[in-house]
Amino acid sequence: MTRARVMKGSIFFLLFLGVVAGCIPCHTPSSPLPVECTDLRGNVEEAFATPSVCCGEELCGSYWEIFQDSDLSYLIEDGLKVNPDIKSAEARIALASEEARVARAVLYPHLFLFGGIKRVRKTKVNPDPPGGLDLYTESTLGLTNLSYELDLWKKNRSLYYSALSEEQAQIADWCQTRLLLASAIAQSYFALKTNLEKIVINQGRLAAREELYSLLDQQFRMGVINEFRLYETNGEVQEIKDLLYLLEEESEINRHALTALVVSPSCGAVSLPQNLGGSLSSPFPLPATLPLDLLSRRPDIVAERWRVESGLHQVQAAKARFFPQIDLAAFVGFRSIKFSELFSGRALDLIGEATGLLLLFTAGQLEAELGIARTTSDLFIESYNQTLLVAIQEVSDALTQLISSDRRKETVTLAIEDAAKLYNLTSQRYEKGIANRITVLNATENLLAQEDLAADIELARLISAVDLIRAIGGGYDVGR
Template structure:
């Protein structure tokens, strides 16, 4: 039973139970954490010999070093300062930090200033008596004998660290998305230029066939085929204009502000073939992803937090000891509050031992254990996903350059074929069907070459991202194991 009236001063040895409790406190039921084995092969398929060299890893290369185009650097800087999703991720970190500080504060007593005054009738004389008191009080401070509060603090710390890793992962994704969006705009402009030139060529072809028709050299079929091909090019041009606007809108959303006019004006003269090359990246080993990718580290922190929850659930089976204490001065008159002999203190320890809770504590423990198994599966899935993403990017790296070279040679051959077909048609040697086929083939090959070049550059961006590039930690920051 707790006492709210301060008792007169007693010897200091009355505090010994509190000191003993504080010394014993610190017992923990958190299971020993062991990092699960990575459920992936020891090496990537298609990883070259450079993967095991001493070249700088992607995670050690700052995005300004990897993306050297000044325009792209400017866009990424704008996105890092204005993107709302990244801003939310940063605020989530602040919120998680505050939650951790709240949980950590529960390990310490809360000291309050107390001032009160009462007036009540005396039980013996029937007259009214006053009592005034001023002092400090500790209200229901839980002495953490079995580590319940400490386990909850560890869980909050792991959640805070996981949220911080999520922020880093959001930045990596944002950097890659802006780079990919910029390359997509460059490809859109190149495709528009191809469609524009193709449309001009086909309009000229319509004029030519109409003139030949009027002079009886060609047939009405040739004229209609030329018009059909010209309209198809016009429809493709309109579609690509629309796609160009949609891709710019997507990039503007990432930037969090409109695309600067000077950068937009520089786009029509940009070509993917002239894009600033990105440096080669060593893939390293799959085990490197455990400490270099923030999303994998986030999953591990969530696993650590789930492990700590088991400690809190186990501690719930044991007694919970709390302490209420007051220290101050008591007097029947206000003028006597601070006189000699008025000082007093009171201690009111309380022990609560769970006897019957209808299985609540056991269910809590089972829930915590299931939560840890879920976290283990999520952690392993994050590793497998990372492995798959790196393997996919390496597969693209191994084959896209060969595809680009083949399509470039094909485009050159189709351009020469179109030139010869046009010359033969004008001289009446070949039919108009040969010329139409050459036109269609050249247009499709030129477009495919641009798309493949875009895929190759975006694959390099993706490889940088999936290897943990885009976030460079300060030298003094080391991952928490």
């Protein structure tokens, strides 16, 4: 008979859970992009076929050392220590860690000790107090008060896993912040280096144009040439002057950017050497495993993936609220109206309790909370998809720009060699009295113009290398 009752109770309970589960609204969730949409093999294989890229090992954490510049390495390492964005990211990690500890604490029983004294006065409608007293004092000392929620539907466990996932996402965000900061420092550094080089080059161009203008002015006064050539040369002089003003302005802006990125608020301006270095003298060492592990190399993708996990756990927790909540409680202590008998055996008080709570009507609150959790999860998934598509585009664009800038560098290098040969021949002819000074100045202007173009191309090459490093995740280690 007892077994039959147990069987009937079990069947009724299962049917009850089935009815409750059937009350949970249905939903078609978003899904991550399939693997075939994230294939980079074609782009990487094309890059390996060019001299700009070689097959190399994974980049280390100090990936900026690839540029072989100790000053740049010092600036980046210093910036990673003092930049406020890094400090803020570290604070968010600590906050997420504490929130995970709070969520973890709910998984365990809570135990505490308490005591109290209560003064009670008998009323006319109250039952007789102990011993028929009209006025008495009750003392209580709780040695053990235990409460525990049975997490049968994994609500609390899902919330804990969600908090852990968010903590991992914050760690990945911290790595992404470091990567973006190092990239910004390197790009500002290379831009400043290039602008300073261009200032020197264009100062030489300005000197050559001004000397040419002086010679043409003499010829104009002698009636050898008309004013059109003179005005044209003067216009070129003013253009170079304007370019120098612009380069000086950009140089100061680059310095300001480096100061903002590297120096802490309590420090002064950043100190830079006179001659800035930095170069990419060898093919870019692209990891051969890139098409396979891009998802684990980029910290922003890893962060989005952890947030997807967090959102899914939040959905699971929201579903668990539709089921009964079962709590266990126990009390072991002493209770007596006489303080002298508080610790006697007769004053020992033992209480055990099990309670269940099922929310039958909440005016749609449970459904709304589940809808919020599902929508948030869908947002995380779509954000992950968008981040992944952007990552693929950034890798492809950076590879294209690096290969293109290398090809342009080869072209301008040949042009500089030809311009240098022309300048040497013209100078030799001038020394022998065969050519005039104007011919030498024109050859000088041609050579300096090619060097100015080469500086722009080298900057584009360095920037594209930094972009490629950032696009493939730098030296990020998913196991950190």
